[in-house]
Every structure is written in structure tokens, then in C-alpha cells.
Amino acid sequence: NAGVMQNPRHLVRRRGQEARLRCSPMKGHSHVYWYRQLPEEGLKFMVYLQKENIIDESGMPKERFSAEFPKEGPSILRIQQVVRGDSAAYFCASSPGKGASYTFGSGTRLTVV
Amino acid sequence: AQSVTQPDIHITVSEGASLELRCNYSYGATPYLFWYVQSPGQGLQLLLKYFSGDTLVQGIKGFEAEFKRSQSSFNLRKPSVHWSDAAEYFCAVGANTGNQFYFGTGTSLTVIP
Numbered sequence: 249n250a251g252v253m254q255n256p257r258h259l260v261r262r263r264g265q266e267a268r269l270r271c272s273p274m275k276g277h278s279h280v281y282w283y284r285q286l287p288e289e290g291l292k293f294m295v296y297l298q299k300e301n302i303i304d305e306s307g308m309p310k311e312r313f314s315a316e317f318p319k320e321g322p323s324i325l326r327i328q329q330v331v332r333g334d335s336a337a338y339f340c341a342s343s344p345g346k347g348a349s350y351t352f353g354s355g356t357r358l359t360v361v
Numbered sequence: 362a363q364s365v366t367q368p369d370i371h372i373t374v375s376e377g378a379s380l381e382l383r384c385n386y387s388y389g390a391t392p393y394l395f396w397y398v399q400s401p402g403q404g405l406q407l408l409l410k411y412f413s414g415d416t417l418v419q420g421i422k423g424f425e426a427e428f429k430r431s432q433s434s435f436n437l438r439k440p441s442v443h444w445s446d447a448a449e450y451f452c453a454v455g456a457n458t459g460n461q462f463y464f465g466t467g468t469s470l471t472v473i474p
Contacts, residue, residue, distance in 0.1 A: 288466075289467075290365075290466040291405075291451070291464040293460075303460060304460035306460075307461070339405065346457060346459075348457075349393075349395060349407055349410050351407075355403075357402075
């Protein structure tokens with residue numbers, strides 16, 4: 249029973265490039281959450297999705313960031329025209345229902361050079 | 362406003378000593394409370410959770426936590442720390458009606474022989 253799978257584990261992008269982060273939830277989990285962890289800070293909520301729907305994106309920056317969770321395939325967090333301040337660890341979590349405890353993936357560590 | 366405070370940024374204990382990590386929260390609804398542990402470069406692993414019922418909850422790896430509603434606290438304890446417990450510990454609060462969990466900034470635990 250695989251857990252939450254995130255890839256890549258590490259991603260290096262030059263300023264101005266696009267970053268795509270993937271997350272496959274645990275089997276049977278239809279709720280996906282993305283969190284960002286800046287150096288020496290806690291996790292900050294970005295977006296909450298169910299299949300084909302964005303439920304809450306109140307934590308997403310207004311520009312350059314987008315997320316999707318298609319009917320088939322993983323959830324994608326997309327960052328366009330990355331800047332140095334986007335360097336962080338991005339964690340995906342999934343749950344079987346709203347408010348249930350999360351299972352976290354191992355994260356994608358994005359470095360913008 | 363919803364928030365979690367972990368007053369201790371860094372704690373150092375000797376192996377075999379007892380441990381208590383503090384967590385205070387502010388939340389408008391009946392809270393769900395969680396403790397997660399993060400090893401360097403890894404994702405977050407759930408140690409324990411409180412939804413309702415007995416206010417003293419047992420978790421994995423010998424950890425326990427006590428919910429005190431009057432103090433808005435959910436402190437994590439372990440009677441005898443092992444070197445492998447060295448990690449970052451995060452307290453989080455949420456609710457079954459909410460779309461996100463709120464995380465504290467974490468407490469870094471160092472264990473000395």
C-alpha cells in the first residue's frame with residue numbers, strides 16, 4: 249500500500265522557468281492538499297482539491313501558481329516564471345475525507361537559482 | 362483567528378530524560394489536534410491525534426499528548442527520550458468543518474548522549 253508519492257524529490261529551476269510538482273495520493277484518498285514550508289518555518293496551506301475541483305485556494309499566491317487534480321492522474325502544482333523566493337519544500341498530503349488526518353508525502357524541494 | 366504557537370524553537374535533552382514539547386492553539390471551532398514529526402529531508406509523520414473523548418492520547422514511538430481545553434494546550438510528552446527521537450516536531454490544529462490545518466513553526470529536538 250504505497251503512501252503519498254511526490255516527484256521529483258528535488259527540483260532545480262532557473263529564474264523565469266516553470267516548475268511542475270506532482271502528487272499521487274494514497275489509494276482510496278480523494279482529498280489532496282498542498283502545503284509550502286519555507287526555511288525554518290512551519291507549513292503553510294496553499295490549496296485543497298478533490299478530483300477535478302479546487303475546493304479552497306485561499307493560500308495560493310494570486311499570480312504564477314496554479315493547481316489541478318484531474319480525473320485521471322496525479323495532482324499537479326504548477327509554478328510559472330519561478331523566482332528565488334519560491335525556493336521551498338512543497339508537501340502534498342491526502343486524506344479520505346475532509347477534516348481527517350493527513351498522510352504526507354516526502355515533499356519536493358524546489359531550488360531556484 | 363486560527364493559529365498554533367510552539368514557544369520552544371529548540372530543545373536539547375539527554376538520552377533517557379523526559380521530554381515535554383509545548384503547543385498552544387487558537388481556534389474558533391471544536392479543534393482536531395495533531396502532532397507530526399519530521400526528520401531531516403523527509404516528510405511529516407503523524408505521531409498522534411485528538412478528535413474527541415479521552416483527553417490523554419497515546420501515539421506511536423512512546424509519545425503521548427494531553428488536551429487541556431481550559432489552557433488551549435496540547436503538549437507532547439515522552440518519559441524517556443531515545444537518540445532516534447532527534448527531529449523537528451510540529452503541532453497542528455484543524456476541524457472536520459475546515460479546509461486546512463494550521464501548523465506551528467516547529468520545535469527542533471536535539472538528543473545528547
